Amino acid sequence: MKSSVDPRIKIFIALCLSTSGVLFTRVDKLLVILIIGVIYGLCFNVQYFSVYKRIRRYLQLFIVIIIIQSIFNHDGQAVLTINGFALLTDEGIIRGISYLFRIYIIVLSGAILTTSNMRDILQAFIQLKLPYDIAFMVAIGIKFMPLLVEEIQNIFTSIQLRGIDINMLSIKKRIEIVSYLFMPVIMNTLVRAKKLAISVDARGFRAYNKRTSLRQLRIKHIDEVVFFVTIVVFSGCIYF
């Protein structure tokens, strides 16, 4: 199924998933959307292990945010009380779990898009009548993401190689370290973007108004079936 489904259908599914993830507030509905997303992921052969490896480092951050969400929500029955102050309530915990589901749904939507190659996604955007300039920018942005990640990792490594034990630093100093990561990354990104702009201009980007593509995406029967199933599934989710 991975190679046979049209990228436009995958974009539609990703859009349905992420929109539902953002709009639905009930935890049971979010769980259903998450399960639907997982099933779609399995059908499109999403590499769950590599997705997990990518988001593994942010898991602690997610957990902290869930706890913060729970602490600042005082509705519902108290679950954990300290000196008469309801630190955790059942409503707060449910809201925290909803937040976690939402994150996973959005990550899954992105993961579904990665099962098509970048050229096909770009072509899908073009055939969906998105202006080529914007489609090209989106594709370039996605292509350069791994480079940005590598850059951040290198800076982080070089900070540690200067003999700084980050684990022993206070939270204030850790935040200060993170602030040092952004400056070179933004600077390098701007420099790279400028060079890329010169390069694409030199190669005749936007030289002509009409642009043709050798490869055209065509909707097949399986795409129509997947599209129809998606509409039924998400209409059902909205209705119930």
Added chain:
Amino acid sequence: MKPFISVNNVSYQLQNKEILKDVNFKANCYEWISIIGDNGSGKTTFCKIMMGILKPTKGEIYIDGEPLTEMALFEIGQKIGYLFQNVGHQIFAPSVEEELAFAMRFKEIDEIVISKKIEEMINRFKLQNARHIAPYFLSQGEKQRLAIATILLNNPKFLILDEPTTGLDYERKNELGKLLCQIKNEGIGIIMVSHDIEFVKQYSNRIFQIKDGRVIGEE
């Protein structure tokens, strides 16, 4: 004499491709070792493995008699300095002075000592005219000198330099060569990865070649 860096039967595999195969390598302080090889032969990977940035799939590495697996990156950095292939990835502070002071401030060293050391490094690495400039606006040669200065502030016993001559003209290369010779004469060992055969032959004590992930020769 016990080698400072000892690499025993190290292999490294990435996505089913063997990048390094059973590499054995020993390096002592007071020597300058160069590693040459084609693009993609595994030179940078080898450097990153010796620095503990990448973990070998097989084999052991000892730094100053200690197994590398038992050392954290900050501990390795105090024994070996690493100059990245893209030097821009290791300079990040808003000015040259702050770049030099960065690690010392985090280690809560006295400000008077920091100022003294900054002054010493700025004079030694000829960065007087650049002290208040953001490192991004420095030339490639200045960036490299700044990066080496920040590394030396950690008092390492060894330097691993990944393609330090890239982007340098003849004169800057000679300056870099002389500077590294001075550092070597202070008892700091050097491992350098380079494509620049002329530069390598001029300064190195030993030259290794890596081909298809194997160390195939030593001059």
